[in-house]
Amino acid sequence: MKKWIALLVVVLLALAGWIAAGPFLTINAIREAVAEEDTAALAKHVDFVAVRRSLRAQVEDTLARKAGVDAQNNPLGAFALGLANQAAGGIVDALATPAGIGAVLQGRGLLHRLTGGGVDPNDGLAHVPPPDPLRDASYRFESPSRFSATVRNADGDPVVFVLTREGFKWTLTDIQLPLQALIGP
Numbered sequence: 001m002k003k004w005i006a007l008l009v010v011v012l013l014a015l016a017g018w019i020a021a022g023p024f025l026t027i028n029a030i031r032e033a034v035a036e037e038d039t040a041a042l043a044k045h046v047d048f049v050a051v052r053r054s055l056r057a058q059v060e061d062t063l064a065r066k067a068g069v070d071a072q073n074n075p076l077g078a079f080a081l082g083l084a085n086q087a088a089g090g091i092v093d094a095l096a097t098p099a100g101i102g103a104v105l106q107g108r109g110l111l112h113r114l115t116g117g118g119v120d121p122n123d124g125l126a127h128v129p130p131p132d133p134l135r136d137a138s139y140r141f142e143s144p145s146r147f148s149a150t151v152r153n154a155d156g157d158p159v160v161f162v163l164t165r166e167g168f169k170w171t172l173t174d175i176q177l178p179l180q181a182l183i184g185p
Contacts, residue, residue, distance in 0.1 A: 023147035039098030052096035
């Protein structure tokens, strides 16, 4: 009987260890995919629908706060806010792609990534590998099914990558950008 209890304890500890190590394994896989610029490998670890939904909500909230209550109550202001939300939606759609998330992870803007920011100015043909995107990240379990990795962008503002667990699999489901810092007071 003691052997069965010991075996059960060992299995439970191994399971708990696997669950605890899961987000770190996923972050390492994301780190390698970004370093190798392998969008297919990155796509295995990212829920792009959830990321897109979260980024859209963040952008719309930030624009609404920036516009203020007066602009939202004014028909012309509400129309302008709607146009701004549509324009921002295009940017969000570009960010919620493997290339866009890779750019965010590397701490660079999407425009910088698309315009060849990874090319060495001394040798236009040589490609400079991207830096380790999560080198100085701080990690935190927010719950048994939610984990966050926080990095600082080039301006020192926090960018939070949130992973959630479904079963034994961890995926990136949210990126919390410092939009207030980008748009200003």
